[in-house]
Amino acid sequence: RRRQCSQHHNIKVTIMTMRVTILSTVMGESGSLLTAGSTYSVGDQFGQELVNSGRATDTDRAMAVPQTELKPYFATDASGNVTGLVGPGGGVSRGPTLSFDGAVNARDFYANGVSGPLVDPTGVLDSTLGIQAAVNALKAQGGGKLVFPPGTYKITNRIFIQGLSNAVITGPGATIFKSGFDYGPGSNPIFYFLECNFIQVEQLRFVGSQPSTSAVLYGDDGVLFVDCIETSIMHNEFTDFGDGATRNLSHFVTDPPISVIAFNVHIAFNFFNNILQTSSTPGGVDTVTFVGNTFYNLKGSVKFASRVANSGRIVVANNVIKTGLGAGFEFSSTGNVLVSNNIATDIPIMANFYTNTAVGANPATWDNLAITDNLFSGCTTGIRIASGDYNDGTRVCVNNVTISNNTIRDLTGGSNDAGILMTGTVSNARILNNSIFTYTSNGIYLTLDPRAALTARDSILIQGNQLTGGSGANAKWVNLVTSGAPTRKVIGVTIANNVSYDSAGSYLLNTTDLKFIGNTSYEVVNSVWGQGGVTLDSCVIANNQITSTSAGPNCVLVGAKIFDNVFDGAVTYGFRIDGSSSALEARGNVFPTLAPTWNVASTGRWSLGVAAYSSGTAAPSTGSAKVGDRCINTAAAVGSPKGWICTVAGTPGTWVSEGNL
Secondary structure (H helix, E strand, C coil), rough: CCCEEEEEEEHHHHHHHCCEECCCCCCCCCCCCEEEEEEEEECCCCHHHHHCCCCCCCHHHCCCCCCCCCCCEEEEEECCEEEEEEEEHHHCCCCCCCCCCCCEEEHHHHHCCCCCCCCCEEEEEEEHHHHHHHHHHHCCCEEEEECCCCEEECCCCCEEECCCCEEEEEEEEEEEEECCCCCCCCCCCCCCEEECEEEEEEEEECCCCCCCCCCCCCCCCCCCEEECEEEECCCCCCEEEEEEEEHHHHHHCCCCCCCCCCCCEEEEEEEEEECCCCEECCCCCCEEEEEEEEEEEEEEEEEEEECCCCCCEEEEEEEEEEEECEEEEEEEEEEEEECCCEEEEECCCEEECCCCCCCCCCCCCCEEEEEECEEEEEECEEEEEEEECCCCCCCCCEEEEEEEEEEEEEEEECCCCCEEEEEEEEEEEEEEECEEEEEEEEEEEECCCCCCCCCCCCCEEEEEEEEEEEEECCCCCCEEEECCCCCCCEEEEECCCEEEEEEEEEECCCCEEEECCCCCEEEECCCCECCCEEEEEEEEEEECEEEEECCCCCCEEEEEEEEEEEEEECCCCCCEEECCCCCEECCCCCCCCCCEEEEECCCEEEEEECEEEEEEECCCCCCCCCEEEEECCCCCCCEEEEEEEEEEECCEEEEEECEEE
């Protein structure tokens, strides 16, 4: 219910269902006077909100708002100005000391909200109700500043703040710590802001309830904003939180929410030590800057998640994460994201983008992702983009992804990990100018699930990357395959001007319109381009230099052009044309060493330079041929022809044996 204390102070008062005797004349919501000495019944709106969110307790109700017999209420003078706080029996407890700039001092309130000692800066007394009274006073004066003098303040339940606007809560040198909190279902933070606008929390130290460096404690939150606009959390320290040190989200009574309400969130220059996460799930947030924060021992992630469509508009920049157990930066069904100039070390996954499968059909499209200029070290996977199905089987395609100028090093993952990993349905992705060093997993790994119904063309560009120090059979510098339930091949991949040293080669399958151009690769395991019945179609392989200590590329190609490459160092073959390869054309290729050059095990037609090559057990009897075309005998044996050469063009032309073995 709303009470009007004066024409200038509008206060929302929500208390338990009870008979309340008004101790000071105030204005009711309807404009009628609530007369001192009269008794009224008031509904418990806040209590109902807690029930709806699964967090109702008697203590919550008792500390929700000022209540007679339980907590003081605001006293006014004849002109309606706030003069103090009404305590039990009508006495006026010590009121807020208002400085010239309107600041409220947290120590000007009784620790128990009624009488006796003031809010205790030594951390011995429980100051919960006194701090709640200070917050209420801040709201009553229409905002301003609430100051915690240096010291340590103990609270035993959350401070609830609803409808506050234009306020700063600050305390250089002050620590607020939790003691004896009840962690049932839902969130139990230090500060719970609901429907507040233009709020800044700064220069405070918050201590949670979970000192373990590995265990979680759900509900052990620090600062929670729900359905709030223009909020800032700056220059604070958060330590030992078993759940979200900061949480900014839209209302979670309706799950998932109908729309995103919370927006314009600023979290900057904070220090987080031994926390589970900072988060925005489930309702999500819109327009966030997360800048200049430092994390040590992050047990979970810096998480931005949504179960509804939202614009996102999230900037994560210039943060540092040192050691952790989960993902560094985590984005679930969230689009329009920039992750730039961050440093993260010793985290399993550094930047993780994925589909929020906690709901069914989700209209959200999480497009426009940019991950640039970061340094990630000591992870299993550096950057992961994973577009999967929602619970009802629907899916969205992630469009417009740029991953550029990142340094990713000292990777420790296995065959399903990578420096840069993309899975699912992705379109218009650019992987540019990244450096990936010392990896036992893949360097760049795309395991795609292209869906014709979602996008006609994938358009993937991998260009200008440097990959060094791959080791083991899994350490392919680029690995492109299909998985899941694709309805077509991957279409439109360009891999150009990359440099790879000491890798397990490249592995490219099930692709149409592939351009593999200008790459330099020094390989300890040979490349595979197409395999078995899985072909690369309509490809251009040109101007590459591939040096292998084992064998050259093993390829199943259809309609490929292989021009002006250097294949060097192979001890078994320089280039193998295998399986169902056909309609190939090759010219200008160089094999500098004495190792065998072309190795042909295909029944299709192919061309090396001006001549067309085919294979079979007899000279061709169908099809057209020109002079110089050759057919290799696939059943060659001592005393039988090595193959046949066309001496007169025609259909099938005149073919002559090249001599018996």
